[in-house]
Amino acid sequence: MSIFPIHDGRALSHIERPYASWALIALNVIVYFVVESGGLAKVSQASVLSFGLIPAVFNDYVVLPADLDIVSDQLTLLTYAFLHGNLWHLIGNMIFLWVFADNVEDAFGHVRFVLFYVICAIAAGYAYVLTDPTSQAPVIGASGAVAGIVAAYLMLHPRQKVWILALGRIPLRLSALWVLGFWILFQFYAVLVAQPGDEVAWWSHIGGLAAGAVLTLVMRRRGVPLFDRAPPIPVPPAIDIDDRQGRR
Numbered sequence: 001m002s003i004f005p006i007h008d009g010r011a012l013s014h015i016e017r018p019y020a021s022w023a024l025i026a027l028n029v030i031v032y033f034v035v036e037s038g039g040l041a042k043v044s045q046a047s048v049l050s051f052g053l054i055p056a057v058f059n060d061y062v063v064l065p066a067d068l069d070i071v072s073d074q075l076t077l078l079t080y081a082f083l084h085g086n087l088w089h090l091i092g093n094m095i096f097l098w099v100f101a102d103n104v105e106d107a108f109g110h111v112r113f114v115l116f117y118v119i120c121a122i123a124a125g126y127a128y129v130l131t132d133p134t135s136q137a138p139v140i141g142a143s144g145a146v147a148g149i150v151a152a153y154l155m156l157h158p159r160q161k162v163w164i165l166a167l168g169r170i171p172l173r174l175s176a177l178w179v180l181g182f183w184i185l186f187q188f189y190a191v192l193v194a195q196p197g198d199e200v201a202w203w204s205h206i207g208g209l210a211a212g213a214v215l216t217l218v219m220r221r222r223g224v225p226l227f228d229r230a231p232p233i234p235v236p237p238a239i240d241i242d243d244r245q246g247r248r
Contacts, residue, residue: 003183004092005099006163008176014221018102020110024117025094028142031082032090040087052138053080055129062136077129081121083140093142099162100153107156107220116219120148120211127207144204147187148212154180155216159228184209 012018035051036043050070056062058073071079084090105113124144158177166172187205194202216226 003179004095004165005179006165006171008099008103008157008160008162010103010157010160012102012106014106014224015110018105020113020117021097021101021105024101024114025097028082028084028090028094028097032084032087036083038084038087038090043083043085048083048085048138048140051076051079051083052140053077053125053128054138055133055135057136058129059133061134077122077125078118080125080138080140081142081145084142085140089141093146096146097142097149101149103157103160104149104152107152107224109221112219116148116152116212116215117145119215120208121145123211124148124204124208127210128201128204131203139201139204143201144208147205147208148215150180150183151209151212152216154184155213155226156220156224157228 032038032043036047038044046068049064050068053076054062054064057064058076060073063069084093101113104116108116121142121144124147125139127144128139154176158175158181160176161173162176162179163171163173164179187202187209190200190202191206194200220226
């Protein structure tokens, strides 16, 4: 689906800079170029097998060769989310993270945002494992965690205008409700029409969306409203006329 967000223009209210979001982007980029030996060429297959999430390995149906069995099966529920199959895969996820993560971090705070991101990644990975427990195809990528951020942003700021490139070339400014709502609907549509052998783990996106929606309800800062609702205006206490004028 050729929709690329460019900018949302929403100012931060609670934090000065989205340091956690920047750190996550940097970590994904470093892993791609250093650990995976990425670039314009293919990434290292060994890194994908070692750190990617393979349901058959996770469920002990298959055992990796000793030289590839570097981290525990449980840890791959997180490590997979920092790997990417190619440069465009990385860029696509990082664009969504760059545009939308800062305002989610603003609503959560730095530490809770990182925890939110990690839980969304784990939930997305586990959704993939549950829906295809014997698959030997590794899943990699930040898409599941990004899906959680999409859900959070949509619940927080559905009315915010977002600049996008439609079809990769047409600039449009639409509300997040339309942009992200359409993206979410497409994920469910893709699950329904998915064929065996598809390269995209659509169920991991659904798992990330579900986790992001639930966590937003409980992890956002106290007083941060949902759905762009204005915070309640405090009502000043009533003043007794006799007190204001002085009792006689």
